[in-house]
Amino acid sequence: MSMTYYIDVYGCQMNVHDSEIISGILESEGFSSTEKPESADVILLVSCAVREHAETRVLGRASQLGGQWRDRKSGKPLIVLCGCVAQEHGNSLFARLKDLDLVVGPDCYRDLPALIRNSERESAVDFRESDYTGIEPVRKEFPRAYVTIMRGCNNFCSYCIVPYVRGRERSRNSDSILSEIAALSRSGYGEITLLGQNVNSYHDGDTSFSELLRKAASAAGNSWIKFVTSHPKDLGNETVSVMASEKNICEYLHLPFQSGSDTVLRRMNRGYSVQEYLDRIALLRDAMPDIVLSTDVITGFPGESEADFQKTVDLLESVRFDNAFLFKYSERTGTAACSLENPVPEAERLSRLNHLQELQRKITVEESGKLMGKTLSILITGPAKQPGQQASRTEGNRMVILEGTDFSPGSFVDVRITRADGWTHFGEPVENSAIR
Numbered sequence: 001m002s003m004t005y006y007i008d009v010y011g012c013q014m015n016v017h018d019s020e021i022i023s024g025i026l027e028s029e030g031f032s033s034t035e036k037p038e039s040a041d042v043i044l045l046v047s048c049a050v051r052e053h054a055e056t057r058v059l060g061r062a063s064q065l066g067g068q069w070r071d072r073k074s075g076k077p078l079i080v081l082c083g084c085v086a087q088e089h090g091n092s093l094f095a096r097l098k099d100l101d102l103v104v105g106p107d108c109y110r111d112l113p114a115l116i117r118n119s120e121r122e123s124a125v126d127f128r129e130s131d132y133t134g135i136e137p138v139r140k141e142f143p144r145a146y147v148t149i150m151r152g153c154n155n156f157c158s159y160c161i162v163p164y165v166r167g168r169e170r171s172r173n174s175d176s177i178l179s180e181i182a183a184l185s186r187s188g189y190g191e192i193t194l195l196g197q198n199v200n201s202y203h204d205g206d207t208s209f210s211e212l213l214r215k216a217a218s219a220a221g222n223s224w225i226k227f228v229t230s231h232p233k234d235l236g237n238e239t240v241s242v243m244a245s246e247k248n249i250c251e252y253l254h255l256p257f258q259s260g261s262d263t264v265l266r267r268m269n270r271g272y273s274v275q276e277y278l279d280r281i282a283l284l285r286d287a288m289p290d291i292v293l294s295t296d297v298i299t300g301f302p303g304e305s306e307a308d309f310q311k312t313v314d315l316l317e318s319v320r321f322d323n324a325f326l327f328k329y330s331e332r333t334g335t336a337a338c339s340l341e342n343p344v345p346e347a348e349r350l351s352r353l354n355h356l357q358e359l360q361r362k363i364t365v366e367e368s369g370k371l372m373g374k375t376l377s378i379l380i381t382g383p384a385k386q387p388g389q390q391a392s393r394t395e396g397n398r399m400v401i402l403e404g405t406d407f408s409p410g411s412f413v414d415v416r417i418t419r420a421d422g423w424t425h426f427g428e429p430v431e432n433s434a435i436r
């Protein structure tokens, strides 16, 4: 008898795409998906361990779902915890969550069908070389698609749990990446994002990241190519020049700087100085004056003084990122930062975060306002939240809302920006705009 599964995802794009891979693995073995957890035979939670809050949320959800089955007539569903929290805690999770059945780490998803059918309480959390080549992901979004190009990370930034839960860096074979990109483009996907924890250090034999990017641009035809996440220490000149020269590589870059203080960057083990970071930004803007830039920042890292924090404020003010993802430092057990001296009190981390949020909101509004009246190419992604509106993205990842239009998802349209509300914009199609 065919089993139904329900899947819930937490965390980054890597997890979102891993959930598409999990669906591909399960559906190729006869499982079918359901949107209703209450009617599923198997409930899978793909967890994120990057911040403590994310971990607490997923464990709370697992325990709530576990409790709900007692009200069901159809018996208990199998509850499976996947992703980074599964990898981090392994078997010990069974003692904490009595309704949990399986714990499966990011490298072991190929085992899911067998583990589910076996229905023993067990964990699979080995590190393997698998990059899931050959698995056909069940894509849940159109016309935007993710393609994993590498897994794991070798950097060991002192606050980050990723190298411990995703293992060492390994790059996927470039031919299989390029054929996946070409197939997505033929199927009408307008935006393809190359994914990896540190894409710039991608390496498959002689194929470096910049080489892969050039080939990806050609394999993608008219589709846009984006990539995430870049590391400032590994972003090479060659990558910047490929971005500038290939028309369908989006002039958009997410480049986390984390702190504006060299002392803090050293304690974070980031491997670059503030000046080196600023040199990268200058290079990018020289090559692509309209490039859209976003970043990540952590406030209240252990030992961050008021003067260090002020340097972060200065950097945010001087670069004027179009968007920024701001976080207060969260301890992750097992990382090097946990043993650093001089922790910043929680209230101070939060107050510094609030300060940056206010500053960035102002910058985002000012930078978005500069687009008023300009014409931009957008990719229609589907209906917006409000009836009668359509949502779309620019190559710089800004959301643009259109009123009363009826374009097919996947169409490229030229629009004039009529209003900006932070990262969300409103626009109207330019007459006779070429729709590709």
Ligand code: SF4
Pocket: 153, 154, 155, 156, 157, 160, 161, 162, 163, 197, 198, 231
């Ligand atoms: S580069 Fe640093 S922050 Fe990013 S995944 Fe690797 S260790 Fe974590």
